[in-house]
Amino acid sequence: MQKQEFTFTIYAENQVGLLVRIAIIFSRRKINIESFNVSPSEIESISRFTIVIHETEEVVKKVARQIEKQVEVLKVYYNTNDEIVWQELAMYKVSTDQIAEKVQVERLLRQYGARAVVIRKDYTVFEASGHREETDKLIDFLSPYGLIEFVRSARVAIIKASSGFHEKLKEFEEAQPGEEVVENEYLNKQEEVFSM
Amino acid sequence: MNSILDIEEQILIKPGVSPKPPVKEPGKLSGSQAVLEAFLAEDVDIIFGYPGGAIMPIYDALYDYQDKLKHILVRHEQGAIHAAQGFARASGRTGVVFATSGPGATNLVTGLADAMIDSTPLVCITGQVFAHLLGTDAFQEVDVLNITTPITKWNYQVTDATEIPAILAKAFYIARTGRPGPVLIDITKNAQLEKFPYEGYQRCEHIRSYRPKPIIRKNYVEQAAKLINEAEKPFILWGQGVILGKAEKEFKAFVEKSGIPAAWTILGASAIPTDHPLNVGMLGMHGNYGPNVLTNDCDLIIAIGMRFDDRVTGRLDKYAKQAKIIHLDIDPSEIDKNVKATVGVWGDCKETLPMLTKLVEQKVHTQWLQRFYDYRKIEHDTVIEKELNPTGEKLTMGEVIHQVNELTGGDAIMVTDVGQHQMVTCRYAKFNKSKSNITSGGAGTMGFGLPAAIGAKYGAPERPVIAVIGDGGIQMTIQELGTIMQTEVNVKIIILNNQFLGMVRQWQQLFHDKRYSFVDITSPDYIMVAKGYGIEGQKVSERADLRSALEKMLNHKGSFLLEVMVGKEDNVFPMVPQGCSVSEIRLS
Numbered sequence: 001m002q003k004q005e006f007t008f009t010i011y012a013e014n015q016v017g018l019l020v021r022i023a024i025i026f027s028r029r030k031i032n033i034e035s036f037n038v039s040p041s042e043i044e045s046i047s048r049f050t051i052v053i054h055e056t057e058e059v060v061k062k063v064a065r066q067i068e069k070q071v072e073v074l075k076v077y078y079n080t081n082d083e084i085v086w087q088e089l090a091m092y093k094v095s096t097d098q099i100a101e102k103v104q105v106e107r108l109l110r111q112y113g114a115r116a117v118v119i120r121k122d123y124t125v126f127e128a129s130g131h132r133e134e135t136d137k138l139i140d141f142l143s144p145y146g147l148i149e150f151v152r153s154a155r156v157a158i159i160k161a162s163s164g165f166h167e168k169l170k171e172f173e174e175a176q177p178g179e180e181v182v183e184n185e186y187l188n189k190q191e192e193v194f195s196m
Numbered sequence: 197m198n199s200i201l202d203i204e205e206q207i208l209i210k211p212g213v214s215p216k217p218p219v220k221e222p223g224k225l226s227g228s229q230a231v232l233e234a235f236l237a238e239d240v241d242i243i244f245g246y247p248g249g250a251i252m253p254i255y256d257a258l259y260d261y262q263d264k265l266k267h268i269l270v271r272h273e274q275g276a277i278h279a280a281q282g283f284a285r286a287s288g289r290t291g292v293v294f295a296t297s298g299p300g301a302t303n304l305v306t307g308l309a310d311a312m313i314d315s316t317p318l319v320c321i322t323g324q325v326f327a328h329l330l331g332t333d334a335f336q337e338v339d340v341l342n343i344t345t346p347i348t349k350w351n352y353q354v355t356d357a358t359e360i361p362a363i364l365a366k367a368f369y370i371a372r373t374g375r376p377g378p379v380l381i382d383i384t385k386n387a388q389l390e391k392f393p394y395e396g397y398q399r400c401e402h403i404r405s406y407r408p409k410p411i412i413r414k415n416y417v418e419q420a421a422k423l424i425n426e427a428e429k430p431f432i433l434w435g436q437g438v439i440l441g442k443a444e445k446e447f448k449a450f451v452e453k454s455g456i457p458a459a460w461t462i463l464g465a466s467a468i469p470t471d472h473p474l475n476v477g478m479l480g481m482h483g484n485y486g487p488n489v490l491t492n493d494c495d496l497i498i499a500i501g502m503r504f505d506d507r508v509t510g511r512l513d514k515y516a517k518q519a520k521i522i523h524l525d526i527d528p529s530e531i532d533k534n535v536k537a538t539v540g541v542w543g544d545c546k547e548t549l550p551m552l553t554k555l556v557e558q559k560v561h562t563q564w565l566q567r568f569y570d571y572r573k574i575e576h577d578t579v580i581e582k583e584l585n586p587t588g589e590k591l592t593m594g595e596v597i598h599q600v601n602e603l604t605g606g607d608a609i610m611v612t613d614v615g616q617h618q619m620v621t622c623r624y625a626k627f628n629k630s631k632s633n634i635t636s637g638g639a640g641t642m643g644f645g646l647p648a649a650i651g652a653k654y655g656a657p658e659r660p661v662i663a664v665i666g667d668g669g670i671q672m673t674i675q676e677l678g679t680i681m682q683t684e685v686n687v688k689i690i691i692l693n694n695q696f697l698g699m700v701r702q703w704q705q706l707f708h709d710k711r712y713s714f715v716d717i718t719s720p721d722y723i724m725v726a727k728g729y730g731i732e733g734q735k736v737s738e739r740a741d742l743r744s745a746l747e748k749m750l751n752h753k754g755s756f757l758l759e760v761m762v763g764k765e766d767n768v769f770p771m772v773p774q775g776c777s778v779s780e781i782r783l784s
Contacts, residue, residue, distance in 0.1 A: 013405050016353075021345050028346065065529035071350045071370055074405045172404045 227357030248296025251323030277307025282651030298336030313638030349377030374408025437501010486571030613645030613669030643672030
C-alpha cells in the first residue's frame with residue numbers, strides 16, 4: 001500500500017490531557033505528525049481535532065481505531081485529500097520600505113490572494129490562506145525582498161460527505177446507541193475510506 | 197514513602213492522648229471521606245497501599261473506616277499494585293490501590309503497564325501535592341498523569357473535592373466495563389482535605405464518549421456460523437476474554453456443541469478444565485506441539501477474546517495463511533490489528549457466543565481431533581514424560597508441578613512469576629476451575645508472582661494459592677514476605693531454583709553460542725530469609741524428599757516457603773524460536 005496524506009477528524013470531549021493521549025498514539029508508532037489542530041466543532045463542548053499524517057491506509061485505519069478506543073473520544077474519521085476541503089493560514093512579515101519600493105503590491109494581493117493585515121512604517125504583515133503549495137509560492141515570491149518572519153497554521157478541514165455531528169451526538173447520549181454509531185459500521189466495507 | 201509533614205497540618209504530639217475522630221460538619225464530607233464512601237458504594241472491601249505525605253488525608257479518613265475497608269500495608273508500591281492485580285484476577289472484581297505522590301506513584305508504573313496489557317480492572321488512587329504547588333517542582337511532585345497516560349485505560353487529576361464522587365464513579369465504571377483496564381485518579385492534597393456538601397454517590401452507568409460494548413450485528417454472527425458449519429478442520433483459540441467476560445459456561449457450550457478442538461493462551465488457561473477432551477492445550481512459543489503445528493493446517497480459526505500476541509503467533513507472515521479467521525473481541529481495535537479477520541464479530545463474548553452456539557451444527561470432528569491427540573502423543577514421548585517423570589539425578593521443574601497437581605487435584609490457584617518456571621507451570625499445571633492461572637502475560641513482569649499471590653488469596657480466600665517463582669523473580673519483590681508476615685495471609689511459595697536466570701540462559705545457549713552473559717545469579721539462603729520474616733520453609737534437592745515436602749507445605753497452617761533445587765541447565769521445550777513460524781516448533 002502506498003503512503004499518502006490522510007487527514008483525521010476527531011470529535012472528542014474537551015478534556016485536559018486528551019491532546020497528549022492522542023498525540024502519543026502517533027509517537028509510540030514513530031509516526032510524524034505533519035499538522036495538528038484543535039478547535040471547537042459545530043457542537044458546543046465538543047472539540048474537533050484535525051491531524052495530518054503521511055502513511056499507508058492500513059496504518060491509518062489501525063491508528064484511527066486506537067484513537068477511537070480512548071474513553072473521551074466520540075468518533076474518528078480519516079480521509080484522503082480528495083474527500084475534504086481544507087485550508088491553512090500563513091502570515092508573512094516584510095519590510096515596508098522594501099515592499100513599497102520594489103513590489104507591485106497590488107499584483108501581490110491579486111495573484112496570491114494575499115491580504116495586508118498590518119501596515120506600519122517599518123513592517124507590513126500579509127496573510128494568505130490555501131493549500132500548502134499556494135502559501136509556499138508566496139514565500140518564494142517574498143524571499144528576495146527579505147522575509148523577516150513567516151508562520152503557517154495547521155490544516156483545518158471539512159469533510160465533503162459529512163452531515164455534521166448533531167445527529168450522531170444524540171445517539172451517543174442515549175444509553176443504547178443506535179446502529180448509526182456502532183463501531184462495526186464499516187466492517188463489511190473494509191475498502192471504504194470514509195470512516196473506520 | 198517518607199515525607200515531611202506539610203506545615204499546614206503539623207500537629208503537636210502529646211503523649212498518652214488517644215486519637216480523636218475529626219470534627220464532623222453535618223451534611224459535609226471531606227474529599228478523603230468521599231473517596232472512601234465511593235469505595236463502599238462500589239462494594240470495595242480491600243485496599244492495597246502504602247501511605248505517604250500527599251495521601252495522608254485519605255489515610256487519616258481511613259482510620260475511621262477500618263471496620264469496613266481492609267487495608268493491606270505492602271512493603272513497596274509495586275507490591276501493592278501487583279497484589280491488586282492478583283486480587284482482581286482471582287476474584288473477577290476491581291482491585292484498588294493507594295500510593296502517595298512522587299516516588300510512590302512512579303512505583304506503580306510497572307504494575308499499570310502490566311494491568312493495561314493484561315486487561316486487569318484496577319482503580320489506583322495517588323496523592324498529589326496541593327493544587328497551588330503543581331508545576332513548581334514541589335517536594336514529591338511528579339507529573340504522574342503524563343507518565344501514566346499510555347499505560348492507563350483512563351486517568352484524571354482531581355483538584356477540587358466536589359469532583360470526587362462523580363470521578364470515582366467514572367473510574368470504577370471505566371475500569372470494569374468493556375475491555376477492563378487500569379484507571380488512575382491523582383488527587384491533590386487540598387482536594388482530599390476540602391469539605392463540601394455531600395449529596396450521595398451515584399454509580400456511573402453511561403459516558404457519552406465511551407461505548408464499552410459494541411453492538412452485535414447479527415449478520416456477522418450468521419456469517420461466522422456459516423464458516424464454522426462449512427469448515428472441516430476448524431480450530432478454536434481462546435484467551436482471557438472468556439474469563440474477563442465471565443463467559444466460561446457459554447464458551448463450554450459452544451465448544452461442546454461444535455465439537456471443535458480448542459487451545460488457549462496463557463491468560464485464557466483454566467476457562468475450561470485441563471482434562472476436557474476438547475481442550476487440546478496451550479498455544480505459543482512454549483505451548484503444545486499439536487496446537488502450534490495444526491495452526492498452519494486448520495481451515496478455520498475461531499479466535500475468542502485473544503489478541504494474537506507475537507508470542508502466540510510466531511512469525512506473522514507464515515501464520516495460518518491457509519485458514520479463514522473468525523475473530524470475536526469486545527475491543528474493536530483488536531480486530532485486524534495483527535491478523536486480518538475474514539469475519540470480525542465485535543461484542544461481548546458472553547452475548548456473541550450463545551448466538552453462535554445456536555447457529556452452529558452439533559458435530560464431532562473425530563479425525564481432526566485425533567490429529568491433535570497424535571501430536572500430543574509425540575510430545576508426551578519426547579518431552580513431557582522426561583519432564584514429569586524424570587530419571588536423571590536432578591529434579592525438574594515439571595515434576596514439581598506434576599506432584600502439586602497430584603496433591604491438589606487441580607483445585608489450587610497457581611500464581612507464577614516470569615520465566616522458565618512460568619512456562620512449565622502453565623504447561624503442566626492442572627486446572628479444574630476458572631481464574632486458576634494468574635501470571636504476567638503481555639508485560640512479562642518479573643517480580644509479579646509473590647505480591648500477586650498475596651492479592652489472589654484475598655480475592656479467593658477459600659482456595660489454596662500456590663506461588664511458583666524463579667530464583668530471579670523472587671529477588672525482585674522479596675520484600676513482600678514482610679506483607680505476608682504482617683497480614684498472616686496463607687500463601688504457599690515454591691521457589692524453583694536453577695541458580696540461573698533460566699529463560700535468558702536458555703536463549704543464550706540456543707541462539708548466542710552459550711555465551712552466558714550475566715545470567716549466573718546467586719541467591720540468599722531463602723529458608724533463613726523466610727525465617728527472618730517468621731515464615732516456615734524447607735529446601736529440597738533430592739527427589740526422595742520432594743513429595744513429603746510438598747505435603748508438608750500444603751498441610752501447613754499459614755504461609756510456607758519451599759525452595760526446590762532443579763537442574764541448572766534444563767530447557768523448556770517445545771519452543772517456537774523467535775522469527776520462526778508456529779509450525780517450525782522445536783521439540784529439543
